[in-house]
Structures are given as structure tokens and as C-alpha cells.
Amino acid sequence: MKRNLFKAYDIRSKRDNFDDETTLALCHAIAYYMIHDVKTYSIVVGRDTRVGTEAIMQKALEVFQASGMTVYVQLNAIGSCQFYYNCMQRPKSGGLMITASHNPGSYLGMKLVAPEVQSIAKNCGPKGGLQTVQKYYDEELLCNTRKGGTIVPLNTLDAFIDYSMKLARVPAKSLKGLPVVCDFLHGSNGEAISRALNHCGVDGTYLHLVPDGAFPCGDPNPGSEGSTAEVRQYLLDHPTDMCFVYDGDGDRMDLLYRGRQLSPCFVMGLITDELTEMFHGYFEKPEESFNPMFLFDIKASPALLLSQIHQGKKVSLVQNGHSYIKDALLNNKGNHFLAAVEESAHYYLQFPQSIGDWMSPLFASENTLFFTLLVLKAYQKDPRRFDEARILQDSTWRQREWSAMIKEEGKRNTLQKAIEDRIMAMGAIKVTTNKLGENLNATLLRYNLPKSYDDGATLRTPWFQVFQRVSQSEDALVRWEVLASDEKIGQKVLEEMAKAMKMIE
Structure with missing residues (x-):
């Protein structure tokens, strides 16, 4: 039995x-959980293009x-968003x-959802979740072993x-x-995106379209400079x-506008x-009085957040993690929580099962x-x-997210405390909750905001x-x-952080 497979949001490890x-x-653990805790005898199954997903899918089926479940399965490789759509159309089923995702090609993993497309993660989902x-x-x-199990192949x-074109x-x-x-990046959602864009009439150029689970461009991560080197060079040669x-599984979408993120x-x-x-009707509100809540990553630019407020929008910060964000939306429909975004290029929304049906x-x-x-529609309307x-983005200075592996817990805690002390000595205030009182599961050190x-x-x-924050x-x-x-004050902050890091070397 292999250990260290279970992460905060999914099951993931090296392919070996x-x-x-x-x-x-x-697969037995998942089947037992779905039947005994989730109380469903049906499950939607999908896979991306990674090497090894075929064997896992076959064993899962x-x-x-054999456990008596009805299994709705898309046999070919698809993106996670198409998988979620398949779950939406079968809301009484669980999902695998x-x-x-964006991890190196040497990794495999599993994402789970409960009925109603509810996320399953650690401490999230029915009866303790993951x-x-x-x-x-x-x-x-x-x-x-139970009789009555059946496999239903899908082609959705x-x-x-x-659905996506009509909703947009x-x-x-x-x-x-x-x-x-x-x-x-040779991921599994290229066919869906390229076919849709062709239907819409765009003059499309599709790089690394053919799915390849070895990911020859590098890690299938749009935030990786190495993996996106070719497309950035293409944009220099062919400005677009x-x-x-x-x-890799198509649930992250990064926009390079005129060659830069x-x-x-x-x-x-x-x-x-x-x-x-678009969505006032689904919340049974007149358009003129519908003012939904938008959740933004805790790393969001203060300049952007204030510009949204000045336009009359309601915004709040939300902690990172797809399962937490989806739960926040799920549990706050009555409070008109509509959409959310992470700086990792994940976008979330209250998607209707049936378009145009307000109920x-x-x-x-x-x-x-x-x-x-x-x-694209917004750009076409007003570039x-x-x-x-x-x-507005360029009016501020940013050092994009970086990380360090620190295996000793005591050393991690000492470093974080040292950084907090040095930055707060500059006059910063420590923030760990949003305006709704919810834990951000991270620390923001904010000065003059x-x-x-x-x-x-x-x-x-x-x-x-x-x-x-600790990942x-x-x-x-x-x-x-x-x-x-x-940049001047940003570099000063980095200098103070570097001093704290040297203390634990």
C-alpha cells in the first residue's frame, strides 16, 4: 500500500x-465511500491525456x-470542465x-465530486470527504459485489x-x-476549445493541440515560463x-494580452x-437590483478591487483552493455569490443546468x-x-508568486514569524480573515491599504x-x-524578507 497519496484537494502522486x-x-475505497457515505449508486468518470490514466480508468470501471454502480463514462481523454459538465447533467451521481492537472507528466491523480457537483477534499464533502x-x-x-452494475458510455x-456557446x-x-x-500545452481540452472557436468564426492559431501525456513542452502549467516559451516567442514573431x-486538464485559462499576462x-x-x-434571472432578481458578490483571490491587486468597488460591484477576498471556493459559492447562493477567480487562472461560476430556465x-x-x-466577446465589444x-495592472509593481520547500515544521514556522515581524516593523498590519469574518488560510501583511x-x-x-502561506x-x-x-518600496519589502530568510539558513 502506497502512502502520501492524499493531498488537501485530491489524490495525487508520482505515476510509479x-x-x-x-x-x-x-477504487474500492472510492466505491465504498460513494455507496455508504454519499448514498449514490451512480458515478461519472472521466480522464485526461496523461500516461497511465487509461489503466486507472479500466480498473475503476x-x-x-462489480459494486453495483451505474457508471457514466467518457472513454476518450477530455478536459476537467467537460467532466464537470457531465456531472451537472447527472446531478444525483458522484464523479471521478x-x-x-498542471503537475509534471510523471504524476497521476484523482479528483472526486459528490452529487450536485459538490467538491470532495479533506474536510470538504459528505461525511468528512477525502x-x-x-x-x-x-x-x-x-x-x-452487487448485481445491477452497468457501464454507460458517453459522448458529450x-x-x-x-451549452458553453449558448450560455456565453x-x-x-x-x-x-x-x-x-x-x-x-498538449493537454486534453484542445479539441473542445478549438472546435468551439471555429464554430464562432475566429481566425485561430492552435499551438500544441495534439494531446500528448508526455507533455513534451514541459509541465502543462500556463504559469511556467519554460513551458510557455514557445508561445511567447510566437507572439513576438506574430503579434496577436x-x-x-x-x-493539462484544461481548467486553468491564462490570458496573454498583447504578449504579456x-x-x-x-x-x-x-x-x-x-x-x-446574464445571471439576474437565475437568482430571481430584476436586472436593475441584482448586485451579486464576486470573490477574488487574496493576492488580488488592491487597485483592481477598488476599481470594481467604484463601479458599484460587491467584492470579497477568498482563500485559495478549488474545493473551498466552490463550497463558498454553493453555500451562499442565497447571498447572491455569483463568481470567483484565483490568480492561478482558475475561474468559477454558478453554472445553470439548463440555460434560460430561471428555475x-x-x-x-x-x-x-x-x-x-x-x-473574447468582451474584447470584440470594446478592446x-x-x-x-x-x-491599471502596470500602475503597480508585482513580484509574482515564488515558493520554497522547507521540510522541518519548526523551521517553516520560524521563517514565517520572522518575515511577519520584519514586515510589520515597516508598519504593515496582519490580516488573516476577510470582511465576512472567514479565515483566509493565509497571511496578508498590508501597509497603507x-x-x-x-x-x-x-x-x-x-x-x-x-x-x-503554507501550500x-x-x-x-x-x-x-x-x-x-x-518598485522602490517593493524592493525594500523583498530586502527585509531576504534578511529573514538568511536567519534560518
Whole structure:
């Protein structure tokens, strides 16, 4: 039995750890959890293009069917967003997506969802979520054999594309002639995105479109400079305003606007008006009185947040982690929580099962095809707003997120405390909760910034913000990011952080 497979949000490890014995034990643990704790006898199964996903899928089908479950399965490789769509259309079923997302090609993994597309993670999901699955795995429980199990092959690509185009209100040929570059990094969502964009009439250039689980470009991570070197060079040689880069399973969407990243939070800021107008009916509110809540990554630029507030939007910070964010949306439909974004290029929304049916159930989920289309429609309508967003983004200084592996817990704690002490000595205030009183599961060290992002808040210079947290998905990894009003004060912050880091070397 292999250990250290269970992370905060999923099951993930090096491919070598998914041997036949381990895979069989995992599938039994999942089947037992779905039947006995989730109380469902049906499950949706999908996989991405990674080497080894086929063997895991085959074993899962055998175990689930033998356990008496109805298994809805897309046999070919698909993106996670199409998998979530398949779950939305079968809301009484659980779900298993075999993927390791943006991790190196040497990794394999599993994402789980409960009925209603509810995330399953540690301490998230029915009866303890992933911790309960891990308990069954450790105990080597075997699910009883039952009659009645069946396998139902699916082919939902056309339906997924049609749903996404209709929801985004982007009809066929409506983006005719618009130049668009996409880099799929050999991941599994290229077919869905490229087919949809062709339907919409774009003048598309599709790099690394063919799925390849070896990921020859490097880690399938749109945030990796090495993996995106080719597309950046292509944009230098063939300047194009709109370029999207996706990760291995297609649930991350990074926008390179005129060759440089436009931060995901700024991208969300460009479409909040459209989302508000589109979704008022699903919340049974007149358009003129519907003012939903948008959740932004705790690393979001204060300049962006204040610009949204000054436009009349309601915003709040949210802690990182797809399961937590989806749960926050799920549990706050009555409070009109509509959408969320992470700086890792994950976008979330209350997706309706049926478009145009105001009584349709809503599911907190992800769909990068929908967001790609919506962003392109916004650009086609008014490209100047993208220039304005870039100017606002460039008006501040940013040291993008970096990390360090510190295996000793005591050493990690000492370093974080030393950084806090030095930055607070500069006048910063420590923030660990949002304005709703919810734990951010991270520390923000903020100087000369408003206490909360509400009406009347203003941005005074100079200011800075330091983000610090221990990763929930990578063992012993500490992450940092710095935002500042200008490079001078930003470099001063980095100098103080470097002094703290030298203390523990």
C-alpha cells in the first residue's frame, strides 16, 4: 500500500506509486465511500491525456460496476470542465476525474465530486470527504459485489460546446475574423476549445493541440515560463492581442494580452458587468437590483478591487483552493455569490443546468470554454477596456508568486514569524480573515491599504501587500507574493524578507 497519496484537494502522486495493488485499493475505497457515505449508486468518470490514466480508468470501471454502480463514462481523454459538465447533467451521481492537472507528466491523480457537483477534499464533502476515503484506503476495505452494475458510455463533446456557446451568448460566426492564439500545452481540452472557436468564426492559431501525456513542452502549467516559451516567442514573431494558455486538464485559462499576462483577477474585472446582466434571472432578481458578490483571490491587486468597488460591484477576498471556493459559492447562493477567480487562472461560476430556465439548479463549477468565449466577446465589444486594464495592472509593481520547500515544521514556522515581524516593523498590519469574518488560510501583511474593500475606500501611496502561506496541495511548500505601489518600496519589502530568510539558513 502506497502512502502520501492524499493531498488537501485530491489524490495525487508520482505515476510509479499507482501500481495495480494501489489503484485497486483506491477504487474500492472510492466505491465504498460513494455507496455508504454519499448514498449514490451512480458515478461519472472521466480522464485526461496523461500516461497511465487509461489503466486507472479500466480498473475503476471494473470495481464500480462489480459494486453495483451505474457508471457514466467518457472513454476518450477530455478536459476537467467537460467532466464537470457531465456531472451537472447527472446531478444525483458522484464523479471521478483521473487527472493531475498542471503537475509534471510523471504524476497521476484523482479528483472526486459528490452529487450536485459538490467538491470532495479533506474536510470538504459528505461525511468528512477525502479523509474518509483515505480511512477506507488505509483499512483496505473492499466494496461488496452487487448485481445491477452497468457501464454507460458517453459522448458529450457537441453538447458541451453547444451549452458553453449558448450560455456565453456567442452564436456561430459571431467572432468572425477575430485573431486568437491558443496554446494547449498538449493537454486534453484542445479539441473542445478549438472546435468551439471555429464554430464562432475566429481566425485561430492552435499551438500544441495534439494531446500528448508526455507533455513534451514541459509541465502543462500556463504559469511556467519554460513551458510557455514557445508561445511567447510566437507572439513576438506574430503579434496577436488575444492569446489563451491552458493547463493539462484544461481548467486553468491564462490570458496573454498583447504578449504579456493580464492577471486573472483583472480578466474577471472585465466581465463582471456581463455576468451580472446574464445571471439576474437565475437568482430571481430584476436586472436593475441584482448586485451579486464576486470573490477574488487574496493576492488580488488592491487597485483592481477598488476599481470594481467604484463601479458599484460587491467584492470579497477568498482563500485559495478549488474545493473551498466552490463550497463558498454553493453555500451562499442565497447571498447572491455569483463568481470567483484565483490568480492561478482558475475561474468559477454558478453554472445553470439548463440555460434560460430561471428555475434551473445552479452548480458551483468551472468551464474555461465558457470564460474564453465571454472574454473574447468582451474584447470584440470594446478592446479599449483591455488596454485600460493593462494600464491599471502596470500602475503597480508585482513580484509574482515564488515558493520554497522547507521540510522541518519548526523551521517553516520560524521563517514565517520572522518575515511577519520584519514586515510589520515597516508598519504593515496582519490580516488573516476577510470582511465576512472567514479565515483566509493565509497571511496578508498590508501597509497603507484600506481595512476593508467597501464603498468609500481609497488607495493611498505608498502601499504594499505581502502574501504568505503554507501550500495546501504541496507538502512543506511555503509560498509568497509581493504587490506594491512602486518598485522602490517593493524592493525594500523583498530586502527585509531576504534578511529573514538568511536567519534560518
